[in-house]
Amino acid sequence: MEIPYTRTNRPDTGLFNAKIGIWLFLASEVMLFGGLFSSYIFLRVGADYHWPVHELTLWPGFVNTIVLIVSSVTVVMAWANLKMRKIAQYKLCMWVTIICAGVFMCLKAYEYNGKFHHIGVKLTDGTILTGHFPEEGYRVKLKGGSTVTLNLQTADPAYFLKWCVTPNPQFKTEAGQPQPLDQQGALMAFIDALVPGDHDSSSLGQLRRDAAAKDQKSVKLTATAPLEFAVKESKTFSHTATSITFRDGTVVEGASVEDKMTLQVDKVDVRSSLDEDKALAWHYLGDEWKKAFEEHSKEEAESHKKFDPRDERYLRHVKQMEIHAPTVAEHNTQHGGKHSAEAHAPGEEHAAGGHAAHYPEIVIDRKDVAFWSSFTPKWNTYYAIYFTLTGLHGMHVVAGALVLFYFLVFDGRRLKEDPEHLANRVEVGGLFWHFVDLVWIFLFPLLYLL
Amino acid sequence: MAHDNHDDLSKHVKTYMKIGGWLIFFTFVTVGLSFVELPTHGDNLLVGMALAAFKATLVGLIFMHLNHERSLIYKVLLFTLVFVVGLFVLIYLSGQNPLHFGGFEGVTPGH
Numbered sequence: 024m025e026i027p028y029t030r031t032n033r034p035d036t037g038l039f040n041a042k043i044g045i046w047l048f049l050a051s052e053v054m055l056f057g058g059l060f061s062s063y064i065f066l067r068v069g070a071d072y073h074w075p076v077h078e079l080t081l082w083p084g085f086v087n088t089i090v091l092i093v094s095s096v097t098v099v100m101a102w103a104n105l106k107m108r109k110i111a112q113y114k115l116c117m118w119v120t121i122i123c124a125g126v127f128m129c130l131k132a133y134e135y136n137g138k139f140h141h142i143g144v145k146l147t148d149g150t151i152l153t154g155h156f157p158e159e160g161y162r163v164k165l166k167g168g169s170t171v172t173l174n175l176q177t178a179d180p181a182y183f184l185k186w187c188v189t190p191n192p193q194f195k196t197e198a199g200q201p202q203p204l205d206q207q208g209a210l211m212a213f214i215d216a217l218v219p220g221d222h223d224s225s226s227l228g229q230l231r232r233d234a235a236a237k238d239q240k241s242v243k244l245t246a247t248a249p250l251e252f253a254v255k256e257s258k259t260f261s262h263t264a265t266s267i268t269f270r271d272g273t274v275v276e277g278a279s280v281e282d283k284m285t286l287q288v289d290k291v292d293v294r295s296s297l298d299e300d301k302a303l304a305w306h307y308l309g310d311e312w313k314k315a316f317e318e319h320s321k322e323e324a325e326s327h328k329k330f331d332p333r334d335e336r337y338l339r340h341v342k343q344m345e346i347h348a349p350t351v352a353e354h355n356t357q358h359g360g361k362h363s364a365e366a367h368a369p370g371e372e373h374a375a376g377g378h379a380a381h382y383p384e385i386v387i388d389r390k391d392v393a394f395w396s397s398f399t400p401k402w403n404t405y406y407a408i409y410f411t412l413t414g415l416h417g418m419h420v421v422a423g424a425l426v427l428f429y430f431l432v433f434d435g436r437r438l439k440e441d442p443e444h445l446a447n448r449v450e451v452g453g454l455f456w457h458f459v460d461l462v463w464i465f466l467f468p469l470l471y472l473l
Numbered sequence: 474m475a476h477d478n479h480d481d482l483s484k485h486v487k488t489y490m491k492i493g494g495w496l497i498f499f500t501f502v503t504v505g506l507s508f509v510e511l512p513t514h515g516d517n518l519l520v521g522m523a524l525a526a527f528k529a530t531l532v533g534l535i536f537m538h539l540n541h542e543r544s545l546i547y548k549v550l551l552f553t554l555v556f557v558v559g560l561f562v563l564i565y566l567s568g569q570n571p572l573h574f575g576g577f578e579g580v581t582p583g584h
Contacts, residue, residue: 036543036545037543037545038543038545042546043545043546046549046550047549050549050550050552050553053553053557054556057556057557057560057561058560061560061561061563061564064561064564065564065567068568076514081504085500085504088500089497089500092496092497092500093493095493095496095532095536096489096490096492096493096536099489099536100486100489100490103482103485103486103489104486106482107479107482330510334514335514336510453536454537457533457536457537458537460532460536461532461533464525464528464529464532465522465525465529467500467503467525468503468507468521468522468524468525469521472503472504472507472521473507473514473517473518473521
């Protein structure tokens with residue numbers, strides 16, 4: 024079926040059909056982003072914490088703004104060149120637009136990666152420390168592991184083994200024979216022997232049915248030698264001084280459980296501390312860092328004395344300190360060479376010595392931590408709306424670039440036989456692209472600058 | 474688009490580049506001004522958003538050709554604008570307290 028008015032304008036509207044279509048679509052997009060921008064305002068006005076200002080690393084957002092502006096110019100130039108049948112220039116402009124989209128998304132991925140690895144820790148007195156975990160991350164550790172109780176209805180036998188750091192763990196059978204349990208198959212066969220029945224050892228479902236039929240709720244495995252576990256907190260359900268209960272119901276008992284968090288600190292924020300002089304941060308960082316902070320506060324207070332001490336901007340400068348070195352002496356000599364750790368992805372400039380080579384490393388008692396998270400939507404509503412807005416915008420960039428790529432690469436026949444129709448298509452794709460740029464024009468200052 | 478003429482389009486290409494340059498210039502201005510601490514942070518927000526609105530207007534008028542479009546498109550956009558403004562008015566209303574209750578006249582607790 025021939026679609027009417029793809030090249031020429033309809034007499035009643037004075038527009039070709041696709042153009043009406045894209046403007047109606049853009050109108051719905053305005054409503055979508057309008058709703059999200061109003062959510063941003065709502066969250067900002069109602070925030071019960073210090074809303075981040077100038078917290079994101081500026082340069083990726085700034086470069087992306089320039090990249091989108093350049094791409095907006097090139098896409099409209101591509102359309103004009105095609106109208107003028109300057110095919111080489113048209114193709115060049117389209118390629119530049121698509122490359123710009125690629126650059127934009129690469130920078131976005133770089134930013135996101137940095138946030139996924141950057142950690143915020145809110146202590147029980149309200150003090151906030153930010154930084155990075157060591158390479159192995161934060162783990163709840165159990166030493167002298169002796170018994171493992173598997174709930175036969177809920178447990179996955181391989182679940183707890185993943186977090187056992189002792190190589191080749193062995194458990195005793197009822198007859199006292201040691202049984203290596205380094206893989207799921209061996210473990211299943213072992214449990215199979217403990218649950219009487221005519222079942223296939225590779226089927227967890229059958230094992231569960233047999234256990235239920237015999238009203239057997241659990242099996243207890245005894246280790247032949249003490250085991251050590253290092254478990255991700257999210258994989259545990261709870262823990263006591265001598266045992267860890269995993270999320271699947273498996274209970275590992277041992278001699279002791281240590282729940283401490285190692286953090287390489289890159290910023291101290293005492294704006295919400297109950298008593299900044301006795302903030303828990305100083306208990307862990309020590310008096311030297313406290314003194315450095317006090318000096319920093321004094322300097323900043325002097326240079327921001329025009330502000331009311333309750334002003335958010337005064338607090339932002341005076342009650343926070345970025346840390347740039349592992350020791351106070353080095354920090355003081357490097358002062359001025361500020362860099363935010365926020366966008367640093369592990370494995371880049373810190374590859375040689377890790378973050379530990381750049382920041383002081385402290386070990387925090389878990390009981391002193393009120394809340395912790397990476398800089399993802401879980402951390403606060405600012406990051407929730409940041410990821411929602413930029414994620415949705417990023418999807419628009421990808422979609423727009425794919426459409427333009429299709430016109431450029433797979434619409435060659437139309438270019439030869441019906442360039443006017445292709446020009447209309449490029450115009451419509453370009454209108455969408457300009458809308459993507461227009462949204463970013465508002466996003467950049469709201470998220471990065473203000 | 475009304476201007477399909479070759480010469481017209483050549484002139485427009487130059488305009489697009491010029492506007493692109495201005496947009497980049499205003500991006501630098503926006504970043505620079507965000508570091509200037511005006512009397513209140515609200516002033517910074519106002520200036521930043523005014524600049525963003527100006528840049529968005531340039532994109533709309535020049536790149537999206539809204540400076541000379543058919544009336545149907547303006548009607549569609551006007552319709553959208555009414556609803557977007559409505560959305561933002563809703564935020565304002567959320568700051569009010571429609572559930573304010575002064576208590577029942579003549580009724581005292583415990584009775």
